[in-house]
Amino acid sequence: MAGTVKPVRVSFVSSHALGGGSERYLELLLDSLDPEWVGGVVVLADGPLVDRLRAAGHAVEVVPTSARGGIALSAPKLRRALRRQRPQVVHANGVKAALAAGLATTGSRVPILWLKHDYSWDGPLARLVALRSRRVVAVSTAITTTFGPRLSRRVTVVPNGVPAYRRERDRGRAVVEELTGAGPAPVVLLVGRLHPAKGQLELVEAAPAVLERRPDTRFLLLGDEDPTQPAYAVAVRERIAELGVGAAFSVPGHRDDPLLIMSGADLIVLPSVPDERGAGKEACPFALLEAMSVQTAVTAYAAGGIPEVLGDCGRLVAEGDRDALAEAIAALVADEDARTAAAECGLARVRERHTLTATVEAMKAIYADTARR
Numbered sequence: 001m002a003g004t005v006k007p008v009r010v011s012f013v014s015s016h017a018l019g020g021g022s023e024r025y026l027e028l029l030l031d032s033l034d035p036e037w038v039g040g041v042v043v044l045a046d047g048p049l050v051d052r053l054r055a056a057g058h059a060v061e062v063v064p065t066s067a068r069g070g071i072a073l074s075a076p077k078l079r080r081a082l083r084r085q086r087p088q089v090v091h092a093n094g095v096k097a098a099l100a101a102g103l104a105t106t107g108s109r110v111p112i113l114w115l116k117h118d119y120s121w122d123g124p125l126a127r128l129v130a131l132r133s134r135r136v137v138a139v140s141t142a143i144t145t146t147f148g149p150r151l152s153r154r155v156t157v158v159p160n161g162v163p164a165y166r167r168e169r170d171r172g173r174a175v176v177e178e179l180t181g182a183g184p185a186p187v188v189l190l191v192g193r194l195h196p197a198k199g200q201l202e203l204v205e206a207a208p209a210v211l212e213r214r215p216d217t218r219f220l221l222l223g224d225e226d227p228t229q230p231a232y233a234v235a236v237r238e239r240i241a242e243l244g245v246g247a248a249f250s251v252p253g254h255r256d257d258p259l260l261i262m263s264g265a266d267l268i269v270l271p272s273v274p275d276e277r278g279a280g281k282e283a284c285p286f287a288l289l290e291a292m293s294v295q296t297a298v299t300a301y302a303a304g305g306i307p308e309v310l311g312d313c314g315r316l317v318a319e320g321d322r323d324a325l326a327e328a329i330a331a332l333v334a335d336e337d338a339r340t341a342a343a344e345c346g347l348a349r350v351r352e353r354h355t356l357t358a359t360v361e362a363m364k365a366i367y368a369d370t371a372r373r
Contacts, residue, residue: 010090013042013091016045017044028356038058041059041061044078044096045062050062079105082105089370090112098112111371117139134370135369136154140308143305156366165290167293168294171260173263188267191268194251197274201235204245206323209330213334218248268296270306271325282303288310291346292347295344298314311345313345315332
């Protein structure tokens with residue numbers, strides 16, 4: 001029964017330390033688990049996640065690991081860290097973590113649970129990692145298609161969950177108006193680091209068509225510049241200037257209050273596009289779950305796991321169809337009743353399918369079962 005599972009000692013190995021969805025997942029999970037479930041945390045890069053976890057009281061060891069050759073070089077250090085932690089299960093949070101943990105536990109009987117967050121490195125590598133893992137947990141059904149029938153028995157889908165966030169529409173609206181200088185004008189928001197996969201350029205290219213129909217629309221791009229993609233941030237700003245839509249765009253960078261800003265926006269857009277590795281194709285994005293939780297309407301590209309998460313509670317268009325994206329944005333901006341209906345539907349759906357409590361209880365049961373096998 002949920003809540004009665006005997007704790008097992010789990011070591012958590014994280015691929016990354018920035019502000020992506022996999023890091024957000026790990027923070028929420030660790031903060032929800034009782035201490036007896038947590039054997040230790042190892043992060044394969046230094047970054048903001050390390051500081052946040054330590055501030056929350058978690059003991060974190062950093063083992064710097066590059067994506068390819070560095071995995072073999074860092075495996076001995078990871079092996080020593082895991083031996084000190086004495087886990088019954090290793091939770092590998094991402095594909096790099098799974099590869100590193102696989103090497104570090106060679107010759108031991110400690111099982112690996114790979115948490116598959118996205119589509120990156122799908123194909124032969126994903127299947128190899130699944131073979132080395134005792135269990136695979138996927139955050140959506142959409143990202144399990146790379147596994148054939150033989151491996152599917154190892155795979156369990158546990159969707160991402162979020163806390164019951166409180167909507168603060170009036171406070172959020174005041175912040176949004178301050179950031180955009182838009183007053184009562186409709187505000188379209190994209191939340192995510194400035195990275196090609198997040199689709200800021202998709203929204204910029206769609207903006208002129210939206211402004212033709214609703215000249216008062218304002219666009220807000222909320223998020224840090226990605227240190228791995230400095231040229232992209234420059235390209236976004238240059239394209240805004242080239243299209244002559246600078247007066248309609250605000251790019252304030254990182255904020256510590258994204259949920260408040262989401263509460264104050266009129267529409268949230270997820271025009272994510274994948275790169276050649278599949279990274280960027282969303283599986284169960286937190287930005288979408290959070291938008292639904294604070295009752296803000298959503299339009300997005302119908303790709304990856306987004307249709308699975310959003311269902312009929314928003315406006316979906318074909319991936320990469322900027323004309324359709326502009327039409328959907330303009331239509332929702334002009335129709336308050338449609339936005340309200342989508343927002344209410346989204347809230348009901350996230351409360352039914354994506355609570356943090358359900359995610360944590362499912363993971364505890366899987367940890368216990370994995371340790372027994």
